[in-house]
Amino acid sequence: MELTEQEIIRRQKLEELQKQGIEAYPADLWEVNFSSTEMLSGFDTNPDKFSNISFAGRIMSVRDMGKAAFAVLQDAVGRIQIYVRRDDICQGEDKSAYDTVFKKLLDIGDIIGVKGFVFKTKTGETSIHVKELKLLSKSLRPLPVVKQDADGNTHDAFTDPEMRYRQRYLDLIVNPQVKDAFVKRTQLTSSMRHFLNAKGYMEVETPILQPLYGGAAARPFKTHHNTLDMTLYLRIANELYLKRLIVGGFDGVYEFAKDFRNEGMSRFHNPEFTQVELYVAYKDYEWMMNLVEEMVEKIALDLHGKTEIPVGEHIINFKRPWKRFTMYEAIAHYTGVDITTMDEDALATAARGMGIHIDKTMGRGKMIDEIFGEKVEAHLIQPTFITDYPVEMSPLAKKHRSKPGLVERFEAICNGKEICNAFSELNDPIDQRKRFEEQLELGIRGDEEAMQLDEDFLRALEFGMPPTAGLGIGIDRLSMIMTNSHSIQDVLFFPQMRPEKKEVQEEAN
RNA sequence: GAUUCCGUAGCUCAGCUGGUAGAGCAAUACACUUUUAAUGUAUGGGUCCUGGGUUCGAGUCCCAGCGGGAUCACCA
Numbered sequence: 001m002e003l004t005e006q007e008i009i010r011r012q013k014l015e016e017l018q019k020q021g022i023e024a025y026p027a028d029l030w031e032v033n034f035s036s037t038e039m040l041s042g043f044d045t046n047p048d049k050f051s052n053i054s055f056a057g058r059i060m061s062v063r064d065m066g067k068a069a070f071a072v073l074q075d076a077v078g079r080i081q082i083y084v085r086r087d088d089i090c091q092g093e094d095k096s097a098y099d100t101v102f103k104k105l106l107d108i109g110d111i112i113g114v115k116g117f118v119f120k121t122k123t124g125e126t127s128i129h130v131k132e133l134k135l136l137s138k139s140l141r142p143l144p145v146v147k148q149d150a151d152g153n154t155h156d157a158f159t160d161p162e163m164r165y166r167q168r169y170l171d172l173i174v175n176p177q178v179k180d181a182f183v184k185r186t187q188l189t190s191s192m193r194h195f196l197n198a199k200g201y202m203e204v205e206t207p208i209l210q211p212l213y214g215g216a217a218a219r220p221f222k223t224h225h226n227t228l229d230m231t232l233y234l235r236i237a238n239e240l241y242l243k244r245l246i247v248g249g250f251d252g253v254y255e256f257a258k259d260f261r262n263e264g265m266s267r268f269h270n271p272e273f274t275q276v277e278l279y280v281a282y283k284d285y286e287w288m289m290n291l292v293e294e295m296v297e298k299i300a301l302d303l304h305g306k307t308e309i310p311v312g313e314h315i316i317n318f319k320r321p322w323k324r325f326t327m328y329e330a331i332a333h334y335t336g337v338d339i340t341t342m343d344e345d346a347l348a349t350a351a352r353g354m355g356i357h358i359d360k361t362m363g364r365g366k367m368i369d370e371i372f373g374e375k376v377e378a379h380l381i382q383p384t385f386i387t388d389y390p391v392e393m394s395p396l397a398k399k400h401r402s403k404p405g406l407v408e409r410f411e412a413i414c415n416g417k418e419i420c421n422a423f424s425e426l427n428d429p430i431d432q433r434k435r436f437e438e439q440l441e442l443g444i445r446g447d448e449e450a451m452q453l454d455e456d457f458l459r460a461l462e463f464g465m466p467p468t469a470g471l472g473i474g475i476d477r478l479s480m481i482m483t484n485s486h487s488i489q490d491v492l493f494f495p496q497m498r499p500e501k502k503e504v505q506e507e508a509n
Numbered sequence: 510g511a512u513u514c515c516g517u518a519g520c521u522c523a524g525c526u527g528g529u530a531g532a533g534c535a536a537u538a539c540a541c542u543u544u545u546a547a548u549g550u551a552u553g554g555g556u557c558c559u560g561g562g563u564u565c566g567a568g569u570c571c572c573a574g575c576g577g578g579a580u581c582a583c584c585a
Contacts, residue, residue, distance in 0.1 A: 068542035144520040
């Protein structure tokens with residue numbers, strides 16, 4: 001490995017520290033009694049509280065004034081200025097702790113511990129006056145130094161998306177707003193978990209390695225178990241396992257699930273992503289719509305303190321109740337064409353009239369889906385429920401109680417994208433078998449995303465599953481909206497990337 | 510997968526019709542005991558993504574590849 005000039009210098013400093021008997025990576029704990037924000041927000045009203053503080057953080061910048069210096073330390077929640085005076089940290093005649101160790105051997109990026117008191121500088125900045133300073137971890141690589149001027153403009157920002165995603169740790173260190181998005185994401189799942197727990201539903205874990213993949217239409221990742229000598233798939237959904245638990249007698253179960261789909265990548269798609277799925281016995285999809293509204297409204301309030309949230313060009317308002325359209329109403333509303341009573345031929349003609357490409361393999365359901373995707377979805381900016389989907393597209397949803405050819409299903413669309421998908425679950429085992437068989441036929445005709453027939457799941461249904469409402473929410477998509485992020489990569493700590501260099505991969509193999 | 514833009518110092522970038530590379534920050538050295546994009550002076554630092562080609566000469570032009578972004582397609 002070739003070292004750069006600055007890396008060589010830092011390693012030399014490390015040696016010099018060792019020579020002076022200073023451990024660059026000490027083992028003992030360093031007590032921290034206040035965070036940066038606690039000091040910054042608390043000092044004005046209660047200065048006495050901070051007369052003896054112990055703090056730790058990463059050096060983000062240094063302003064060296066000769067025999068005194070200012071530096072900025074960053075901890076997990078913010079940044080605070082420290083003031084280091086030579087005669088304070090060197091009590092005796094020996095001034096090397098300041099002149100050599102602090103000024104020469106410490107760098108931007110190093111993690112240090114300081115003790116002292118909080119005070120206000122001449123210019124009014126709340127700062128730590130350091131009495132004692134200790135190196136806690138030496139940094140061997142130079143940190144990009146991002147500067148902020150008096151007007152709040154950022155200079156030399158660390159922006160290269162490739163480096164930001166590959167070296168997320170670095171992104172998190174130097175770009176505080178990046179951290180904010182991830183904190184919000186965690187608040188989101190936490191808010192959701194509290195909501196579901198408060199309703200009495202049980203958080204469960206189900207297999208990620210599955211012998212049959214089911215519960216969605218997608219291509220899976222395939223792997224192999226050596227001892228069992230069998231093919232296993234990474235789950236594309238956990239629906240069929242959660243329903244087995246409803247059969248088993250649980251009233252409400254949910255799981256935050258990493259799912260895996262072996263498909264294209266885009267700013268909305270990562271090969272592994274997170275969904276929460278929820279199943280509640282004795283409920284239907286109407287009930288579930290109310291739950292989704294209530295839950296998402298609460299999330300908005302928990303994250304932002306209000307229901308209106310800026311997303312790109314728009315302000316999205318999650319306040320209940322949300323608009324509700326049936327699929328047919330939505331299409332009629334945005335295209336002016338009522339397709340309710342159209343047969344397949346009439347529908348094909350109507351779709352072509354809208355400029356939608358139709359081919360012979362498409363059934364009625366697929367055509368409706370195309371029309372919706374092309375002509376309606378992008379217009380739905382404010383949260384909107386679309387209900388009553390064609391049965392062909394929904395092999396796990398229950399037939400509509402009054403509308404032939406449709407199922408009791410809804411999606412919530414927001415900012416032109418689906419954020420959840422739910423139905424009254426199909427619990428008729430005879431019907432479910434038929435639907436699986438139709439999927440098998442699709443598979444034989446070459447549909448790589450057709451569902452597999454899961455005999456054990458059917459056996460479970462044959463024992464009897466109560467009427468059940470089921471829901472899946474894309475956590476990544478919802479996080480994007482709640483954090484106003486343009487790309488899924490901004491809400492995933494480590495988005496999938498190609499290997500950095502070919503040589504690296506070859507060496508590893 | 511398609512289109513398009515990009516890849517130059519640790520970071521952010523400039524580099525014209527081709528003439529063997531430049532700034533700011535960071536680094537090094539010196540000065541400065543309340544600064545805040547601290548300041549002043551001096552210095553060092555480059556496989557110009559990789560490999561070919563054209564040319565007397567390529568960071569620049571051409572071809573191929575690698576990596577990334579955006580848009581589209583795919584993905585309910």
